[in-house]
Amino acid sequence: MAEIAFEAQVAAYRRELLLHCYRLLGSLTDAEDVLQETLLAAWRGLDGFEGRASLRSWLYRIATNRCLNALRDRGRRVPPEPKPPFQPPPPSRHGDVPWLQPYPDTLLVPDAEPGPEARYTAREAVELAFVAALQRLPPRQAAVLVLCDVLGYPLGEAAPMLGATPTAVKGLLQRARASLVRHRAESSGGGQHADAPEPESAQERDLVRRFADAFTADDIDTLVTLLTDDAWLAMPPAPHEYHGVAAIASFLRASAAWSAGRRPLLDPTRANGQPAFTCRLAGEPAGVIVLTLAGDRVRGITRFLILDDGFLRRFDRDVRRLSNPQWN
Structure with missing residues (x-):
């Protein structure tokens, strides 16, 4: 019965947690693995959940730290470079995020009521260029930027999620914002253009x-x-x-x-x-x-x-x- 009750409690957050893990890892395959680790850790730690934060914030704290652990312990899972069956012409340049994978729109859910700190719309925050730029940031900077500028957590709430002080998180966020602007400008694409057609139009x-x-x-x-x-x-x-x-x-x-x-x-x-x-x-x-x-x-x-x-x-x-x- 306890397991059924737990499933019912976290069911509403599964998809948004998967998207959160994908943003930080850039790989749907890795995100699915880390989501399972997150839910298992939450299940094991449920007795210690004291309700000082919302269940959603508690789950995001676990998911964020599981992503950071995965990046620290496993590093980036760089897939083997495929060999073309023909001789391609010399490339213009070489990309630096080979683990990047696409994310099906069928798995997308709106980020639940992002707070006033959010800087990016739901559409911007899932575009390939945005996710690729996140991969070029140091992991803790990427985590702070997603928590604050995508999900809208204020510094005071994001800090305990990362086991840091609000002052330290503010510094990480400032550096992340500056780096993200630079990486998006340098990366292929730069996101959907401002005058791109409306989706499904x-x-x-x-x-x-x-x-x-x-x-x-x-x-x-x-x-x-x-x-x-x-x-x-x-x-x-x-x-x-x-x-x-x-x-x-x-x-x-x-x-x-x-x-x-x-x-x-x-x-x-x-x-x-x-x-x-x-x-x-x-x-x-x-x-x-x-x-x-x-x-x-x-x-x-x-x-x-x-x-x-x-x-x-x-x-x-x-x-x-x-x-x-x-x-x-």
Whole structure:
């Protein structure tokens, strides 16, 4: 009975805790592992919960510290770099967050009533560029920034979650804010552009459909007309990044020559609040593609080279086949 009561108490917080762990770890796989550790620790420590803080704050304290422990004890779980089956052109640069994974919109829940300290909207705080920038911060800085600027905890509440003084947390937060602005400016994408189409709007669906048509047909000439001049292509966990239309076109032509007419199947979905696709080639998983939009163009293509069909099926729950009338 006690276990049933515990499950009922924490059920409302499972999804937001998973998202919290994902923001700090950048990996859905790792976030799921740490969430299980968090719930187990909470279950074992339930007798010691004295109610001085809310149950939600207590769970966030455990989750935050479990994430920090995981980063300290295990480090970043850097996946092996995939080897392309063809000779790609030299990349424009190398990415530094190879463990980054997409997050299915079907798992998103609104952050529960963020306080007045919150600086980021729910949409901004889940975008790929934001999550990637968090990975470049020292872990405790990232934790403070998420607790205060995303979830809206005041310094006085965030400090005991980290076993620190409000003064120390204030210093961490100031450094985190300055570093985050710099990392977002330097990183690929910089988040959805201010004039990106509204999610699920007719303008967004039209642009995404035109991208899918060109991509599946290996129509590189049409595809590049859909890109902004400063567009980029990234492929975690591969470090290669291609910046600018010419560099992207060069890579896509090399890829198309290797595929030799074998057309990928793209299933529209959403990830990190952005339009996305699961991708399969000859029936086999070939990754998840997430688009970053700017106006009526595509500014960024992040193709996650994830070949685990179980991972892709997490996105299939929200899949709308391209044959769906709304995509025609």
